[in-house]
Amino acid sequence: MSLPTIPRQRAIISRRKVASAIDAVVAEKGATSARQEIVEILRGALDAGRAELTARLEEKPGAGHANAHGYAFLIDQLIRIIHDHVVEDIYPAANRTSGERLALLAVGGYGRGEMSPHSDVDIAFVTPDKPTSWCEQVIEAILYYLWDLGFTVGHSTRSLAEVTRMATADLTVRTALLEARFLWGDRDIYDEASARFWADVVPGTQSQFVAEKLEERDARHKRMGGSRYVVEPNVKDGKGGLRDLQTLYWIGKYLHRVRSARELIEKGLFTQKEYRSFRRAERFLLAVRAHLHTIAGRGEDRLTFDLQREVAARMNYADRPGKSAVERFMQFYFLQAKHVGQLSSMFLSHLEEETAERSRIGEFIANLKPTREVDGYPLVNGALGAPSDDWFQQDPARLLEIYAIAEREGLEVHPSASRIIRRDAGLIDAKLRKNTLANDLFLSVLAGRNDPETVLRWMNETGVFGRFVPDFGKVNAQMQFDMYHHYTVDEHTIRAIGLLSQIERGELADDHPLSTGMLPLIKNRRVLYASVLLHDIAKGRGGDHSVLGADVARRLCPRLGLDARETELVAWLVRYHLLMSATAFKRDLSDPKTIVDFVSEVQSLERLRLLTVLTVVDIRAVGPGIWNSWKRQLISDLYEAAVERLRLGHKARGREERVAAKKAQVADMLGDKGSLVEELADAFDDAYWIAEPEDVIAINLPHYAAAQDMDHSLSIHTEPYEELGATLVTVIADDHPGLFYRIAGAISLAGANIIDARIHTNRAGKGVDNFLVQDPMCQPFSEGQQLSRLRKSIEDALLGKIDMVPSLAKRPLKQTRAENFSIAPLIVFDNDASNRFTVIEVNATDRPALLNRLTRAMFEQSLIINSAHITHYGERAVDTFYVTDLLGDKIVRPEKLARIEQALLDAVAAGEPAAKAA
Known part of the structure; x- marks a missing residue:
């Protein structure tokens, strides 16, 4: 593997010019005496190279690949200059023995040629056998120069035999060597190490490597928050980040020994379109990471709030009506993260098909058994598959049908079917959106009885959700630039629907006893699910999203099959979905006027119940720790006060009756100190x-x-x-x-x-x-x-x-x-x-x-x-x-x-x- 051609290389660094300057200083003062001056020459070259690459990034702020390869080139040239100076001027050996040979390998991301401005420099020093003293001296001298230049160096020194042994035993070493690139020194040693790796390490370990890599990925996702839609994502290690793309490449390379991601097309693991998506996401993420490093002046990979604005500005994002520059930038970021997730799914689908080879006997026996189907959809390894490649083209309503079946039956959609769905999602047009059957199918998923959250997330990942409900597509991957909302709008909405389903199934009775108890009493179940879907649908449009969202509800609900009464109820819930929380958290619930004003807007017990449940799932779906017992108590207090007012109207218990009842309760709670209620009656007024x-x-x-x-x-x-x-x-x-x-x-x-x-x-x-x-x-x-x-x-x-x-x-x-x-x-x-x-x-x-x-x-x-x-x-x-x-x-x-x-x-x-x- 070698770096792509770097344009205007000498503007970044001229190895010949820097080496000549070092030679001149050595000739004048000697290698030892000139060391500090040599460091200054190297540092000057490094600073000049960084300045040039920074200027290029400012000129083309989205050129992630060019920047990453440029930094790898800069480091390559510096290391080669240092190596040659050390072996020629500091530790020259006229007649080296066979053991006095050394190969420098760039490994990890550096080996891949993807370096951000402050990435670690990972180098493997490989010797034929146990390192001789000359090799150790050379390695030490090279490292000291790199440390003097301020690099964080990840390094190892191993013989050829050790390389093979350790790669066999350690996944991290195996992954690093998988991307090893010859950097400088003895080329024969590198060739031998590479040959041994592919001949002695890889054969027979492919399945193990894939399993360990996927397990490593899942653990990393869990460590990073488990969602690609967290509002301060890690560009490198977060879900949907660079590491996920690299994992796909590692797996493809380990299985097929490809030299670039493009070759995965020939191996059938990517289509041409998927490869373009891979490169686009990789280019964007590399550019974002380069900007992060440049702004922070260190290896910073987390897109924190304070850095998001600066990166958005550097990448030329501008404000638009209803959406700030930083929100537009982050929406594009999350769209790329979503594409990375789609690529992972498709890649693993191909992998599964590729590795599902069976013996002829096994295949013959399998063919004797009829394939199990569910409503015309074959089950492939227990998941719903597409009967043919043109299945959805024959009838685009099937793009909704497969998900309705999946939700109803509790089945997964097979990755191969998801790939076809993603390809054919463009078939969803205005005609299909008006199709009664298609809308019935969508509503059956939205208000499903099993697991609507998971199925809606699948629909969102394949693009079906946003195309069938274009208003939802507008908030796809949209973030809100604040510390309150932990997820993008689409992720928040899907989580809220999932929470509603869990409460309805009785799975959150301890956390939400009030909502759990009232859900069986709610008569308008479809209305509730539709209102959860639409409560934030108009965010990012400018203006009050509650008012705008109510307009969307009045337009969309009839299409989904809701009648005029249901539509107006959804519109009211969307319009006033913040009313209950605002009243409970920002008003005095002991003030009778608070309850009177709230009830005058709510007007009925059914609307109160619907609003209460909508409020609860909306708050809890904002993010971890947002819902707490204090908020639960306030919501419950407001609900109970409103119920009393609604049921009894102006006949509600008067002030005197309420005070007397409370005094009796307190006296009972105080037990033998209950007399304090009367003894202190003159001290405390009714208020x-x-x-x-x-x-x-x-x-x-x-x-x-x-x-x-x-x-x-x-x-x-x-x-x-x-x-x-x-x-x-x-x-x-x-x-x-x-x-x-x-x-x-x-x-x-x-x-x-x-x-x-x-x-x-x-x-x-x-x-x-x-x-x-x-x-x-x-x-x-x-x-x-x-x-x-x-x-x-x-x-x-x-x-x-x-x-x-x-x-x-x-x-x-x-x-x-x-x-x-x-x-x-x-x-x-x-x-x-x-x-x-x-x-x-x-x-x-x-x-x-x-x-x-x-x-x-x-x-x-x-x-x-x-x-x-x-x-x-x-x-x-x-x-x-x-x-x-x-x-x-x-x-x-x-x-x-x-x-x-x-x-x-x-x-x-x-x-x-x-x-x-x-």
Whole structure:
């Protein structure tokens, strides 16, 4: 194997020119004395070569192959210059023995000629027998030069016999040698090593090599997250990355001894079209990796948020309406990753056919048995195959039928059939999309009873899904550039459908008891599955995707076979699919107006159930760790309150009845301390009893009574609240202005985050404030040391032992990933959401101590905070406050609202990195 022809080689490096410069220095000062100058000459050549290749990449930012081969060429020439200098000037040997011979082999990616700007340099030094002292000296001298140049060198020194022995025993060595390329030195040794490899190592081990390589690939995928649609992918090792393409080439080369991927066409493992797809994906991924290395100045293979923007800009992606440059770049990235997955599937399909040779007797016996079929589709190794090569051309509706059968019967689609489907997916046209049978088949997959998620993913991989539902094709591989969404839109949607199916089958009853219980009661099952499919269908179009998505639903649902009533129900669900989460997470559920407004939009129990399930699967499908017990509790609380309102209407239990019922429950929970409910009746008003859940009140009352008995002016209680995945922090203190912001700052200093807060001033003038807090990993504080730190920090803050502002300023804050994003701050005032309070919603980039700054600003504006509801969507913080002025009235005067808005904007700006640096 040799490198492809590199254009304008001497502009990258002129070996003759560099070697001449070294010869001149050696002639003047001698090899030993001139060493440092030689290193500088080599470093100058390396820097100049890199600069030239960087300029070429800027000129042609997508030229991945040219850049990779160019870097391999540059390293080749440097190593050859170093080798010749060492053997001629440092360790010359006039009459070498047969053992004083050495071959330099480029192995691994370097051997393949695919080098990124900061790739490791992998070299094998091969000797005829055990290395002589001369060989060892030469090898050591070469390595020291390479290290002086800053290369990370992976190297091995082995005799011919050791090469064969180790390759036989070790898969990694075998793979490295598979791509070994003669670099310099004794060519005969390389030829002998290659001959032994193919004669002594490979024969009889082909099946083992393929199995081990596929096992290695699967383990790597699992380690990298298991999906090719994660939003910060690893270009080299991630699913759909360069390593997957290399695995195909390794397997093909090991089986057929090909010298290039193109030769796999002749071997039947790739079609011409598939090979072009291979090269296109490889070229793009190599270019992306080259840009990553160049920007980072090191071997960086992960496309992190902070690098995605820069790579997109370097590769000349531009903003388009509804889609930013970085989102367009990443969508193309994921499309290439998808193509890599398709290539892997097709390649392995060919491999299976190639290796499925049977003896004549076995074939004769097999032919005596009738081939099992399912609705006209033969079963090939237990998977649905295509009866003929033109099967789908005869009737394109079969492109949907095979998947409907697969979902219904719980069968796989054979890779050979998938290959034909991918080829014929272009047959899906406007006529087929209007075909009633085809739409019935699609809907039977979408709302399948077995495993619609897997089958829809197969349909997506072959292109059938996006062609049959073009609106879905538009969000194929589309990412959202934020920290909240972990997957592309199409992957998120398919996962949500899978979660709905799992809940319906009762497989997630422990995680989702509410949804599991209500699904059998839902009358509009098809509506639910269609709404999950369409809830994000209009993302990336500009405008509100909920509104635009409802329009898509009204157009698409009749085509799928839903009647007018079902269509309007789907459109409503898509339009309001964020309503329940926004209400549950950003509004005070103890405020009656919240429930009244929510129910006025929902209107029926059936729509409430549908919306609840849609909300649950949407949140959980966003990514790992997004759904938690706190969100489950809030959704459940809103659902139960809405059910009561819907069932009883204006006859719903009045305030007095609700308070009395809750008091009875708390008394029962307190047992022998139940009398505290009556003893403290004068201390807590009805608003407290309505706002707090029973179990929190059952904690608060004994705490309050004990503080009262001991005449404590300040009492702090911390207790892990496992059901909600948080820690309950209760502060009982003499009420005074600024209490909230001081507590918020103290909690931040203790390393915790507030996720919910309820502020009460009782009739005795005591502040009884309940906070739910989590650690930075969204887990409860549970260890004694953590709880003590929380209590001590709050106590010191409220007793004036620490000056909050400078303490927070001095606290070392680690750089968070949110720093890579900038959310334009938005302050929203709502005087209609509550009858008693002005609701202030603050949207901003999440920063440490943001809540403290916001609540301090409100204190300085003479606002009284009744409750706070803290929500995070990745890098976006949405903090909602229910407030009044000092007289307990809403804030309505425009000039006052304007002052509050500016104060809050200033508080947000104070946490920006530039502000901190200043």
